[in-house]
Amino acid sequence: MTVSKLSAITKTILQSQTPEEEVSAIKLLSDFFLTFRSNRIPQPSDQTEIVLNGGIALSFDHAADCLQDYYRTARFIKGVYLSIQELLLRFPGEKINILYAGCGPFATILLPVLPLFKTDQLQVTLIDIHPESVKFVKELFTTLHLLPFVDSISVQNAISYRYPSANLHLVISETMFHALLTEPQVAITRNLAPQLANGGIFIPEEVTVEAVISSFSNEPFLSNTSTPLLPVTPERTLIAQLFSLNKSSAQSSSFSNQEYRSAWYQIPVFQKSSPDICLFTHVKIFKTLELGLSESLITNPYCLVSILNLPSNARISFIYNFAELPSWSYQLAD
Template sequence: MSHKAILQNIGSIFKKEENDFLELTQTINNYKEITYSLSDINLENEANRADIHFNNGKALGTAWAAMCIDDIIRTKIFVKSVFNAIETLKEKKSRPIHILYAGTGPFATLLLPIFATYSPKEVKATLLEINQESFDSVKQVISKLGFEGHIVSYENEDATTFTIDKAIPVDIILSETLQCGLVKEQQVPITLNLLNQVPKNTILIPEMLALDVCLLNLKAYENRTETTPETDYCIVLDRLIEINNTSNIEFQLDNTTTETKILSEKEITVLPKEATQFETLVLITRMTIFGDNKIKINESGLTVPIIIQVFNNQTTEKKFKISYKIDSEPGYVIHW
């Protein structure tokens, strides 16, 4: 079976509504085998493990970016969402759908099944990657697969300051440059920069990212089932920040400065009666990738609750401030 046929089959499995983890595990293994075989990158080389640091976050080293494929639900939901977004747009467009993929990593993992499924007359992409090793690799992979017809351009640039060529309108902005808690990487500044340059109806993938400050009953959380209501084990105290396709209006961000930018700050009060039943203060990353496609709590490394503090026998109110900042190490900061 050809690589294209295998990638088509991988895409069809990722598109399924249900999750068969045995099937998904085998599919991810097949996907890794293809991508690794097409690239000359030595993932054991220390040089390929070096991250690139900027004044607004870091870009992952090539080896770490390659390993993102191992997060099964993350990869499946993102690829499924791209398929869904394309199908949503197809009937409305008389030209190829144009995807701007910011942060491709060494393999353009989220688009290879797309290119295998659709013709260049249906889907094209601009591939944007700052890491030189990853950039060289992704060009090599696309060439070996014969997908060059899908490529509008390759851009070896920083996505947080990249200027979009207006000659071909962008229909979908795709970027998966993030970690749990929206820390360290450049997802937020990349998103805000690109949104500033496209119409409001441009599809953003992920569609919504948010950080919620919550209280968990840890035992109830660990014993939950798929049908357990979240309110049985979790109280949302406040939403620290939300990033969606209008966030560039709310958050004005100059990506060229080295100053720390506070995008949001909230004052949180934890009441004794809440902390008695829900004793663990956590930060939960919420993710809607596209439409009904969401990555739920603990389904992926991206959505594991971040434990901040455990309250034991608290008898008084506890107040603190939490902010979300952009600088050389983006993320949340807690002020007790």
């Protein structure tokens, strides 16, 4: 009964087309998970983040709340479902090995699609750095009779984790914040993408960060995640695409020494209508499934600096460092 209810919710999510449909479908999933969560005794560590070299792992509570980033959750679930279908075609007759790195308490973007497959089609490995999330997700899989899909569920650091075989077909990891700040998406992608088999898929397929001149206060910014944003287009000028993180680029030398440095760009003349240098994030989850600017907390705009605070006629280079806490800075030159 419970699993058939979950399958029905997942089908509603997969069929949702408009933002409103996506929100209401994910609300059903949220209610479904909350019935399990409400039986759990809260733990003192539930709001504790873990600081790693490479980024912060969100607390149990915060990771659970990501579910309510509605378009994000809906589109990742759709993307994971389609990527599994694609892999079943790419690797006929093989069991698809899936690693979910940073599964959180609900394995939110993978668990809902599992009842739509057969246990001899998929084998999943779930890891998270938070013991309480791992404990809870294990209980969830047990209660929902989904353990036959599972190879292992364990506490691991995805920044250094080694998958035990060479036959890894799909890696799923959503461990990011806007502009790839704070959380360890880059460090995790750099560790796990090279472990994929040839033809394997990393979800999200690509995360792009652009530097744009705009008015930050006029940019759409998602805070209430259930309200679709009205399309507003402040005056914007692209400075450059800074980098694009995907399974190939993650291994490239542009990220060496846990740092990325852009080329040099002329700082534009200050204008009241577009006074800021902002960083925009775009997430290509899988094929045409995407999260555009401000459609999710992970694609909200980030204001790096106001041009008013920069010397005129200077040049600027953008620096992303993820040795410890991922952050953006810049360097100036004459």
